Amino acid sequence: MTATISLPSMFEDRSPSPYPRLSLAPVGSAPALLDGAWWPRSRDLEAELPSLLAVLDPLWGRITRVAVNPVHWPTVPRKVSVAGHVVKVGWFLTEQDPHEMLLLSYRVGRWNLLVVPPQTTPGSATWLMAAASDPLGMSTASRLMEEATFLRTVAETDRAVEAVWDSEGGHMVRDPASRPRNPAVTADERILTVAGVTPVGRPDVPADAPDPPPI
Structure with a gap:
C-alpha cells in the first residue's frame, strides 16, 4: 500500500516544505494510466x-529521458545534469497529455507522472497525488485535473452556504439539527473530507520514517 501521513502533519508549517511533493504507486502494482x-x-x-x-533514480533506475507537453512549460531545456549524468529532455505537443510527464529509464522502462500545477492549493494537490498514485486508477492526467476542479467548486460552495448570518445580532447561526461544523475549516480540508482522501507520501518509506530530501 502507499505510505500515508496524518492530516495534521500535512498542514503544519515546517521547513523545507510542509507538503509532500511526490507520490508514487506501490511497487509491483497493476498497470495504470499513471504511476x-x-x-x-x-x-x-x-x-x-x-x-x-x-x-x-534510486527507485526506478537511472532516468535517461524526460518528455513533456510544452503548453505549460515556458522553456523546455534540451538536457539537464543530474548526479553526474545527463538526462535528455524532449516534448510532444499533440501526442502527450498537457498535465503529464513521461520518464524513461535505460534499465527498467517508462513511467507517466501527473504534474500538479505549482499554484495548486495543498488540499487539491493532496487529492491529485492520491488519485494519480492509485494502482487501480484509470483516469488520465487531464481528467484528474477536471475532477479536482469540480471537488474544489463543491467544497467552496459548501463552505459558503454552511453559515447563515443572523440579520439582527450579526452572529453566525446554524441549524440545530445539523452536526456542529467549524467555520474556520478551509476549502482545502473540505476537499479531503468530501473525497475521503488521506495524504500520501513515498510508497517505499514507512509512515513514521524521517522525511526524504525535499523535492
Whole structure:
C-alpha cells in the first residue's frame, strides 16, 4: 500500500516544505494510466527536474529521458545534469497529455507522472497525488485535473452556504439539527473530507520514517 501521513502533519508549517511533493504507486502494482504525481514549486523545468530525478533514480533506475507537453512549460531545456549524468529532455505537443510527464529509464522502462500545477492549493494537490498514485486508477492526467476542479467548486460552495448570518445580532447561526461544523475549516480540508482522501507520501518509506530530501 502507499505510505500515508496524518492530516495534521500535512498542514503544519515546517521547513523545507510542509507538503509532500511526490507520490508514487506501490511497487509491483497493476498497470495504470499513471504511476504517480509530482508537484513542482515552479514552471522552471531546468531548475525543478534535477531534484525530482535525484529521488527517482534510486527507485526506478537511472532516468535517461524526460518528455513533456510544452503548453505549460515556458522553456523546455534540451538536457539537464543530474548526479553526474545527463538526462535528455524532449516534448510532444499533440501526442502527450498537457498535465503529464513521461520518464524513461535505460534499465527498467517508462513511467507517466501527473504534474500538479505549482499554484495548486495543498488540499487539491493532496487529492491529485492520491488519485494519480492509485494502482487501480484509470483516469488520465487531464481528467484528474477536471475532477479536482469540480471537488474544489463543491467544497467552496459548501463552505459558503454552511453559515447563515443572523440579520439582527450579526452572529453566525446554524441549524440545530445539523452536526456542529467549524467555520474556520478551509476549502482545502473540505476537499479531503468530501473525497475521503488521506495524504500520501513515498510508497517505499514507512509512515513514521524521517522525511526524504525535499523535492
